[in-house]
Amino acid sequence: MSGYQGPMRVLSGIQPSGGMHLGNYLGAIRKFVDLQNEYDCHFCVVDMHAITVWQDPVKLRAQTFHIAASYLAAGVDPKGAAIFHQSAVRAHAELAWIFNCVARLGWLDRMTQFKDKVGKDKERASVGLYTYPVLQAADILVYKATHVPVGEDQKQHLELSRDIAAKFNHDFKAEDFFPLPEPLIKGPGARIMSLRDGTVKMSKSDPSQNACVFLSDDKDTIARKIKKAKTDAEPLPDKVEGLADRPEVANLVGIYAALSGKSDTEVLSSFGGQGFGAFKPALADLVVEKIAPIGDELRRLEADPGFLQQVLTDGAERAAATADPIVKQVKEIVGFVA
Numbered sequence: 551m552s553g554y555q556g557p558m559r560v561l562s563g564i565q566p567s568g569g570m571h572l573g574n575y576l577g578a579i580r581k582f583v584d585l586q587n588e589y590d591c592h593f594c595v596v597d598m599h600a601i602t603v604w605q606d607p608v609k610l611r612a613q614t615f616h617i618a619a620s621y622l623a624a625g626v627d628p629k630g631a632a633i634f635h636q637s638a639v640r641a642h643a644e645l646a647w648i649f650n651c652v653a654r655l656g657w658l659d660r661m662t663q664f665k666d667k668v669g670k671d672k673e674r675a676s677v678g679l680y681t682y683p684v685l686q687a688a689d690i691l692v693y694k695a696t697h698v699p700v701g702e703d704q705k706q707h708l709e710l711s712r713d714i715a716a717k718f719n720h721d722f723k724a725e726d727f728f729p730l731p732e733p734l735i736k737g738p739g740a741r742i743m744s745l746r747d748g749t750v751k752m753s754k755s756d757p758s759q760n761a762c763v764f765l766s767d768d769k770d771t772i773a774r775k776i777k778k779a780k781t782d783a784e785p786l787p788d789k790v791e792g793l794a795d796r797p798e799v800a801n802l803v804g805i806y807a808a809l810s811g812k813s814d815t816e817v818l819s820s821f822g823g824q825g826f827g828a829f830k831p832a833l834a835d836l837v838v839e840k841i842a843p844i845g846d847e848l849r850r851l852e853a854d855p856g857f858l859q860q861v862l863t864d865g866a867e868r869a870a871a872t873a874d875p876i877v878k879q880v881k882e883i884v885g886f887v888a
């Protein structure tokens with residue numbers, strides 16, 4: 551983290567672009583819960599990122615509450631961590647513009663998530679989708695966050711945040727003004743794949759409802775999705791090496807491991823040699839046991855939008871109290887008149 555001496559601070563966010571799924575839970579929110587007692591935490595609902603692709607305004611509002619409720623239902627305590635929506639803290643947009651002038655086109659041209667999302671239709675993508683990782687850098691650095699819990703898919707964006715921080719510090723001779731944020735990626739569940747195709751990640755925007763277990767799914771739906779998950783005709787292997795060319799099987803074993811706190815090796819020592827007729831019901835029971843109670847709490851919270859609004863308003867006030875003085879300093883460093 552270079553010579554940065556500021557406080558250890560965590561920032562992470564999730565887009566209100568659809569229902570919260572098992573990948574978001576294992577790759578991100580579960581880590582939020584673990585980190586909240588150790589760091590000064592800021593968890594945001596990144597609505598400004600969500601509109602980089604079309605969002606129905608009515609759904610966007612509901613999904614913003616849904617993500618906030620998911621944080622709470624999974625165990626994030628709003629008295630400790632600031633939970634807020636990105637658009638409520640103006641400092642994110644202000645710093646993002648300044649960072650747009652620090653980041654280089656060549657850096658953004660290398661972002662694989664942009665390429666994956668636009669496919670062959672780049673001409674029709676929004677400019678916001680292209681500069682998405684610059685806004686993400688602003689989200690992080692507007693709090694001088696030192697640690698960022700994310701799934702594996704965000705690794706490249708985090709490297710870009712570090713490049714932007716380093717270039718800002720260098721260009722403006724502001725040594726160690728921004729920390730070089732560390733991604734917290736490692737651990738089970740960093741990359742959960744679709745239940746229908748083990749080569750693509752589980753994603754909110756997947757057109758197949760059966761590709762994701764959503765936190766809001768009831769017990770029967772969870773069990774049905776796990777039992778319908780794509781596999782192959784062979785039994786489970788005895789050793790992890792046997793998962794190499796079997797992405798769907800590796801994914802299900804990984805989900806079992808992440809939710810049970812065991813390693814893949816331990817899971818295979820229990821289930822190796824058995825067919826999916828034995829493994830899938832055990833996995834379904836485990837996912838139901840861990841996820842269904844979160845879903846119950848999520849529904850209870852979503853029925854109280856007044857409470858959720860209050861959590862977001864309080865969180866945004868606390869977040870702005872940290873971010874505004876940092877942006878003020880940035881403006882001075884850049885040479886803007888006060």
Ligand code: AQP
Pocket residue numbers: 563564565567568573574575576577578596699700701702703704739740741742743751752753754755756
């Ligand atoms: N499949 C996944 N496995 C592990 N972690 C994941 N994350 C997302 N998918 C997986 C992590 O969840 C956090 C929030 O991600 P996001 O919603 O802001 O953006 P995303 O990565 O683009 O998520 P989706 O579900 O794929 O959304 P859409 O379809 O709208 O693009 C991040 O920490 C991410 O790593």
